Amino acid sequence: MKDLITLNVFRYQPEKSKEPTYQEYxxxxxxxxxxxxxxxxxxxxxxxxxxxRWSCRMGVCGSCGMMVNGKPVLTCATFLESYTPGxxxxxxxxxxxxxxxxxxxxxxxxxxxKKVKPWIIRKDVGSEDREYLQTPSQLADYKQxxxxxxxxxxxxxxxxxxxxxxFIGPAALALAQRYNMDxxxxxxxQRMKALSHDTGIWQCTFVGDCSAxxxxxxxxxxxxxxxxxxxxxxxxKTLLLPYASKD
Amino acid sequence: xxxxxxxxxxxxxxxxxxxxAIAVSEANPQLKIGIVSxxxxxxSHTVSAEGGAAAVIKEDDSLEHHAYDTISGGDWLSDQDAVxxxxxxxxxxxxxxxxxxxxxxxxxxxxxxxxPFGGMxxxxxxxxxxKTGFHLLHTLFQTTLKHxxxxxxxxxFVTRLxxxxxxxxxxxxxxxxxxxxxxxxxxxxxxxxxxxxxxxPFTTNAAIKTGDGMAVAYRAGxxxxxxxxxxxxxxxxxxxxxxxxxxxRAEGGYLLNxxxxxxLQDYDLGxxxxxxxxxxxxxxxxxxxxxxxxxxxxKGRTYEGEYGHFVHxxxxxxGEKIINSKLPFVRELCIKYENLDPVKEKxxxxxxxxxxxxxxxxxxxxxxxxPGLYAAGECACVSINGANRLGSNSLTELLVFGAIAGxxxxxxxxxxxxxxKGLEAQYKNEANRIEQNFLKKKEGKVKIADIRKxxxxxxxxxxxxxxxxxxxxxxQEDIQELKERFKYIKMDDSSITFNTELxxxxxxxxxxxxxxxxxxxxxxxRESRGSHxxxxxxxxxxxxxxxxxxxxxxxxxxxxxxFKPVTITKWAPGERIYGR
Ligand SMILES: Cc1cc2nc3c(=O)[nH]c(=O)nc-3n(C[C@H](O)[C@H](O)[C@H](O)COP(=O)(O)OP(=O)(O)OC[C@H]3O[C@@H](n4cnc5c(N)ncnc54)[C@H](O)[C@@H]3O)c2cc1C
Ligand code: SF4
Ligand code: FES
Numbered sequence: 001m002k003d004l005i006t007l008n009v010f011r012y013q014p015e016k017s018k019e020p021t022y023q024e025y026x027x028x029x030x031x032x033x034x035x036x037x038x039x040x041x042x043x044x045x046x047x048x049x050x051x052x053r054w055s056c057r058m059g060v061c062g063s064c065g066m067m068v069n070g071k072p073v074l075t076c077a078t079f080l081e082s083y084t085p086g087x088x089x090x091x092x093x094x095x096x097x098x099x100x101x102x103x104x105x106x107x108x109x110x111x112x113x114k115k116v117k118p119w120i121i122r123k124d125v126g127s128e129d130r131e132y133l134q135t136p137s138q139l140a141d142y143k144q145x146x147x148x149x150x151x152x153x154x155x156x157x158x159x160x161x162x163x164x165x166x167f168i169g170p171a172a173l174a175l176a177q178r179y180n181m182d183x184x185x186x187x188x189x190q191r192m193k194a195l196s197h198d199t200g201i202w203q204c205t206f207v208g209d210c211s212a213x214x215x216x217x218x219x220x221x222x223x224x225x226x227x228x229x230x231x232x233x234x235x236x237k238t239l240l241l242p243y244a245s246k247d
Numbered sequence: 248x249x250x251x252x253x254x255x256x257x258x259x260x261x262x263x264x265x266x267x268a269i270a271v272s273e274a275n276p277q278l279k280i281g282i283v284s285x286x287x288x289x290x291s292h293t294v295s296a297e298g299g300a301a302a303v304i305k306e307d308d309s310l311e312h313h314a315y316d317t318i319s320g321g322d323w324l325s326d327q328d329a330v331x332x333x334x335x336x337x338x339x340x341x342x343x344x345x346x347x348x349x350x351x352x353x354x355x356x357x358x359x360x361x362x363p364f365g366g367m368x369x370x371x372x373x374x375x376x377x378k379t380g381f382h383l384l385h386t387l388f389q390t391t392l393k394h395x396x397x398x399x400x401x402x403x404f405v406t407r408l409x410x411x412x413x414x415x416x417x418x419x420x421x422x423x424x425x426x427x428x429x430x431x432x433x434x435x436x437x438x439x440x441x442x443x444x445x446x447x448p449f450t451t452n453a454a455i456k457t458g459d460g461m462a463v464a465y466r467a468g469x470x471x472x473x474x475x476x477x478x479x480x481x482x483x484x485x486x487x488x489x490x491x492x493x494x495x496r497a498e499g500g501y502l503l504n505x506x507x508x509x510x511l512q513d514y515d516l517g518x519x520x521x522x523x524x525x526x527x528x529x530x531x532x533x534x535x536x537x538x539x540x541x542x543x544x545x546k547g548r549t550y551e552g553e554y555g556h557f558v559h560x561x562x563x564x565x566g567e568k569i570i571n572s573k574l575p576f577v578r579e580l581c582i583k584y585e586n587l588d589p590v591k592e593k594x595x596x597x598x599x600x601x602x603x604x605x606x607x608x609x610x611x612x613x614x615x616x617x618p619g620l621y622a623a624g625e626c627a628c629v630s631i632n633g634a635n636r637l638g639s640n641s642l643t644e645l646l647v648f649g650a651i652a653g654x655x656x657x658x659x660x661x662x663x664x665x666x667x668k669g670l671e672a673q674y675k676n677e678a679n680r681i682e683q684n685f686l687k688k689k690e691g692k693v694k695i696a697d698i699r700k701x702x703x704x705x706x707x708x709x710x711x712x713x714x715x716x717x718x719x720x721x722x723q724e725d726i727q728e729l730k731e732r733f734k735y736i737k738m739d740d741s742s743i744t745f746n747t748e749l750x751x752x753x754x755x756x757x758x759x760x761x762x763x764x765x766x767x768x769x770x771x772x773r774e775s776r777g778s779h780x781x782x783x784x785x786x787x788x789x790x791x792x793x794x795x796x797x798x799x800x801x802x803x804x805x806x807x808x809x810f811k812p813v814t815i816t817k818w819a820p821g822e823r824i825y826g827r
Contacts, residue, residue, distance in 0.1 A: 057489070131304075
């Protein structure tokens with residue numbers, strides 16, 4: 001007989017009930033299954049109404065983040081084996097409104113992302129025939145911050161975002177820094193202005209939960225810290241010397 | 248039923264769709280652009296492309312070389328005017344993407360770095376480590392955020408096109424979060440919905456690659472071209488189908504059978520050497536490498552594991568430093584998903600379905616036969632890839648033809664005024680269809696997953712790497728029967744809020760349509776060319792089949808297949824030579 005393992009899954013079906021419930025599913029245990037394989041098994045074989053997001057199953061599309069035993073993880077990159085003998089508790093990412101079951105509403109992040117102007121800003125448009133030069137070490141300066149897959153695990157882990165939904169948040173800040181530190185970009189001051197009203201940034205106590213849960217080693221906590229140190233002094237400079245500042 | 252109106256509607260927000268959106272906006276910033284995607288744009292499957300994107304940039308290379316590699320790689324089925332346009336535009340598009348911020352890997356002097364790739368005679372593949380698609384997609388997505396005239400419909404699912412008075416006038420879509428059906432009227436429409444690898448059981452493709460756009464076009468009477476050409480990538484992980492990028496071989500990886508022997512030398516692909524040689528051995532084209540695997544399996548020289556036969560990809564001799572700098576994602580994937588470290592161990596691999604060369608028939612202007620409807624990216628067939636795509640040509644294709652589609656659709660939209668009257672009936676019917684066939688369905692018996700699995704298996708068995716008349720006929724019978732059974736599917740979920748079971752059902756119906764076109768086109772092509780290998784017709788037959796197949800859907804049963812000639816400009820069909 002095959003081994004079995006129990007998943008205790010958060011259910012929220014707004015058309016049926018306003019109150020969330022937990023539902024138990026017993027499924028066959030496979031050593032090489034990730035949590036997402038288990039959910040797919042439930043969906044295909046036991047209960048077609050179970051609702052969650054996924055796509056790539058290779059840790060790069062960022063769709064499948066959930067709380068597993070209270071911690072935010074990518075379910076396609078987390079093996080059942082790490083949680084034996086179970087039961088395993090699966091819940092939607094914390095700090096977000098839930099649409100249904102394990103699906104959260106992340107539209108807030110998309111609004112915030114736009115605010116930090118995550119695109120190259122510069123005065124001249126280079127020649128159509130030649131790339132801008134950028135040395136490997138200039139690339140290395142921002143590369144880490146460019147690795148964000150927008151999986152929202154850091155938001156689920158962030159104590160400030162939980163209390164202060166206005167907080168622009170770890171991933172958006174890391175992406176702002178990704179462009180600020182790109183040698184091809186000249187938009188730092190514009191981004192800094194957009195961030196200057198965000199009180200959340202100053203409440204970040206550098207606990208670093210965001211960096212700890214990040215599956216891509218983006219280190220958003222480091223990005224925020226950096227912003228606080230040099231970003232703030234730069235911002236003051238633009239106030240004092242409006243004509244000298246470059247956009 | 249609600250109605251939204253825009254000038255240009257783009258279906259799909261992967262690399263092709265986003266590039267098209269920017270092109271429309273740049274062509275005419277006054278136009279209102281709608282862009283629909285069934286997942287958030289940055290979840291689109293372009294995100295998982297690893298190896299790189301080809302474009303001529305270095306002094307020692309030439310457009311001529313790139314064109315020749317592409318055409319010979321495609322076994323002379325590519326339209327050569329399309330290829331010439333493609334190689335010509337490729338460098339400009341890549342530079343544009345660089346200007347938008349794509350973090351391309353660099354040489355010490357700051358110019359972009361290029362790497363070798365399978366079937367390419369020169370090093371011309373631009374890369375961003377081994378996460379090229381990820382960076383390309385996020386760069387494009389973030390760049391679109393500055394275009395104010397772009398209206399996104401994230402997590403909306405298109406169920407059909409709006410066609411009236413012989414002109415495409417938008418599409419009907421379902422908002423997944425609320426279940427609401429909306430008619431999105433548009434003066435021109437571009438389909439950029441990507442491939443359909445999910446019709447097969449072992450694939451590198453994500454869950455969302457279900458051929459929806461191909462199916463909605465096919466149902467609207469537009470032919471699907473060259474659907475028999477399905478690319479198997481020679482190196483996927485056995486259980487998950489996760490791709491180990493060709494870059495692993497380009498950097499010097501070996502393919503070994505169970506006797507630790509570099510078996511490709513037995514298949515007219517050149518002699519083994521310790522350093523990678525372009526267009527030779529492990530850097531031969533994908534069709535030939537996948538076919539060699541099957542032959543090895545027949546000779547009993549592959550391993551057999553829980554998930555079928557496999558061989559080994561060995562990159563240990565590259566050393567930890569190269570692996571970490573050039574192939575970090577390969578290492579990450581092996582450690583996370585296969586529980587092995589390629590620095591110390593060999594990687595088990597097998598051929599897995601990777602890419603559809605075929606798709607919605609378009610000309611080099613990205614126009615379909617239906618006025619007002621365009622297509623670009625993997626869902627389209629223009630055709631540059633012919634009978635076998637070369638790795639790293641696809642990402643570039645998204646940019647080149649996404650941009651062309653965008654400009655042309657913008658132009659077409661400005662020449663239209665108003666919409667036809669008859670559209671209203673269409674969206675009432677469509678809303679009814681979804682409700683009656685799915686949401687309010689009572690007596691279903693058959694599980695969606697069971698039909699999907701049966702479809703997967705019959706395609707692998709009958710329309711896999713090697714095919715015959717008998718195997719294809721059997722598969723077609725199976726698919727027609729599954730289409731019948733699909734009418735009796737069982738729905739557990741009748742809710743309108745984020746109903747993913749409904750989406751799975753709609754996707755399955757699209758896949759069944761794509762599957763019948765793949766099989767029927769294969770049945771009618773009685774020759775072997777590129778990725779389409781018929782053991783009953785083992786040779787290429789230029790006299791009869793230097794032609795594109797076109798599949799037209801019929802009311803009932805398998806599609807009609809017609810043929811149209813390949814465009815040859817200056818490269819007469821010749822022998823495909825690798826490694827000699
Ligand atoms: C693992 C992997 C690695 C690869 N590596 C490389 C490489 O190194 N180099 C290379 O050149 N090529 C590579 N390829 C191929 C290349 O990545 C794809 O061909 C290409 O990304 C397809 O892009 P696309 O824009 O056409 O479609 P996709 O990126 O797949 O986007 C499709 C879009 O359409 C939307 N959509 C689909 N159906 C609907 C619907 N019904 N309603 C609404 N929206 C819908 C989706 O939401 C999505 O936004 C790779 C492919 C895979 C699978
Ligand atoms: S910073 Fe890391 S955890 Fe946060 S969204 Fe990006 S990848 Fe996810
Ligand atoms: S399914 Fe794409 S990150 Fe997990």
